[in-house]
Every structure is written in C-alpha cells, then in structure tokens.
Amino acid sequence: MAEIQDTIREIKSKFRLFMNGMVSQSMREKGIDYKLNFGIEYPRIKEIAADYPCSHELAQALWKENIRECKIMAGLLQPVDGFCREIAEIWIEDMRYPELAEYTVMNLFQRLPYASEVVFPWIADEREYFQLCGYLLMTRLLMKGWTLNERAEAEFLDQAFTVLEGGTEMRKVAARAVCKFALQSKTNSRTVLRMLGNLLKSSKPEIKMVAEEIKNEIEYGL
Numbered sequence: 001m002a003e004i005q006d007t008i009r010e011i012k013s014k015f016r017l018f019m020n021g022m023v024s025q026s027m028r029e030k031g032i033d034y035k036l037n038f039g040i041e042y043p044r045i046k047e048i049a050a051d052y053p054c055s056h057e058l059a060q061a062l063w064k065e066n067i068r069e070c071k072i073m074a075g076l077l078q079p080v081d082g083f084c085r086e087i088a089e090i091w092i093e094d095m096r097y098p099e100l101a102e103y104t105v106m107n108l109f110q111r112l113p114y115a116s117e118v119v120f121p122w123i124a125d126e127r128e129y130f131q132l133c134g135y136l137l138m139t140r141l142l143m144k145g146w147t148l149n150e151r152a153e154a155e156f157l158d159q160a161f162t163v164l165e166g167g168t169e170m171r172k173v174a175a176r177a178v179c180k181f182a183l184q185s186k187t188n189s190r191t192v193l194r195m196l197g198n199l200l201k202s203s204k205p206e207i208k209m210v211a212e213e214i215k216n217e218i219e220y221g222l
Contacts, residue, residue, distance in 0.1 A: 004061050007052065008070070011062070014048050015040060015069050027068075032097050035066035042103065045069050049076040056082045063091060071100055075107040083108070085118060092122075095129040105133055110140035120152070123159050128170075135160075135173040142180035153191075156181065161195060164210060165202075175210050182214070183221045193218060 015038045024039030052058065059078035062070040088109065095101050109115060115137060122134030138156065148156060156177075163174040182192040192214070199211035 004057055007058060008061055008065065011048065011052070011070070011073070012067075018044050032068070032099070034068045037068040040069050042072065045072050046076060049073045052077060054079045063094070068100075072103050075104040078108050080108075080111050080113065083112065085114060088112065088118070089130075092129050092133050095133075098132060101129060101132050101136060105136040105140060109133065109137050110144070115141060116146060120155060123156070131170055132173060135170065135177045138177045139173070139180050142177065142184060147184065148181070157191070157195060161199075164199060165207060171210055175214050179214055179217045182218045189218050
C-alpha cells in the first residue's frame with residue numbers, strides 16, 4: 001500500500017508540471033468542482049498514464065482521490081480482469097460529471113467482457129449516471145459492430161425514444177446511440193426514420209430539433 005501511495009504522489013507531481021489554471025478555473029465556473037482539478041487536457045493525461053503499468057490496486061486508489069485527473073487515469077490503468085460489475089457500479093455511483101462518464105466508458109467499460117449484459121439494465125436505471133453510462137456504452141458497442149436481436153432492438157428503441165420525447169439532458173446521448181444503431185443497416189435506418197415521424201411533428205422546438213438532427217445524420221450517412 002505504501003508503494004501505491006508513493007506512485008500516486010509521483011503522478012500528482014507530474015500533474016502539477018502540466019497544470020493549466022485557466023482551464024481549471026473555466027471548469028469550476030461551469031460547475032465541475034472536484035477537490036482538485038489541474039485542468040490538464042486528456043491527451044496529456046493519457047501520455048502520463050502510459051508511464052505506468054495497468055494495475056487494479058493503483059487504479060482503485062486513483063479513483064478514490066477526489067481529483068479530476070486521477071479519476072480519468074484510473075479508467076486508463078484499470079485492467080479488465082478483476083473489474084467486476086459490482087465495482088463498475090460503485091464507480092458509476094461516484095460519478096458527478098458527464099466528462100468522467102465519457103472517458104470511463106471509452107477507456108474501460110466498453111472493453112468489459114460483460115458490457116453487453118449491463119448496457120440494458122443501465123439504460124433502464126432511473127439514476128442519471130447509470131443511464132448516461134448506459135447510452136454511452138450502447139453507442140460504443142454499436143460502433144464496434146454489435147448487432148441487436150429483435151427483442152433487444154425493440155427494448156432499446158422504446159427506451160431511447162422515451163428519452164427523446166422527454167425533457168432531459170439525456171436526450172443528446174440517446175440521440176447519438178439511435179444514430180449509430182440506424183447507420184448499421186438500411187433496415188435499421190428505415191425503422192428509425194419511421195419512428196421519428198411523430199417527433200418531427202412535435203410542438204416542442206427542442207424535440208423537433210433533435211429529431212431533425214437524427215434524420216439529417218442518417219440521410220447523410222446512407
């Protein structure tokens with residue numbers, strides 16, 4: 001454990017070398033309020049992480065730090081082996097900012113052997129960050145070529161269109177997942193375009209706008 005703490009001190013000293021006060025201040029003004037935020041851009045965090053071996057113990061210790069860069073690096077250094085669903089969900093419960101969800105899904109969650117098993121329970125979860133991680137993960141899996149069977153397709157579209165018709169910030173990530181699904185095949189595209197019909201006629205400008213964005217992306221991608 002002492003060795004892990006020494007490594008974390010070393011990592012923090014490297015973070016201080018690249019600290020960007022203006023970016024950190026800008027994030028605080030936008031409500032991103034960690035105990036400590038060095039304002040370091042993601043490519044630099046990834047570069048620093050490359051100096052260290054993947055380690056479950058180190059990643060867990062980094063995640064427990066209430067420091068933006070430590071939490072992002074945790075997702076880069078956490079091995080898939082030994083990272084069970086229970087721990088993944090503890091991490092989600094600890095998330096406070098969408099940026100961290102994006103990086104953790106990209107760097108870790110999409111590589112988990114059980115990713116396809118948790119994506120639907122997370123999407124259906126009423127807790128904000130479970131739902132957010134669910135849609136981000138669905139997008140990643142679809143981009144990797146994962147195809148849904150008829151039942152899974154119906155469940156996904158039902159959940160996603162409920163979000164699209166609602167008034168939440170989740171609309172953007174749900175729309176992204178729907179686009180990735182639609183662009184997998186012409187059959188999928190036709191299904192989504194048909195379902196967009198009512199949304200395109202919505203009296204709510206924000207719903208109509210997101211429906212038009214999805215439609216345009218599908219037609220441009222075909």
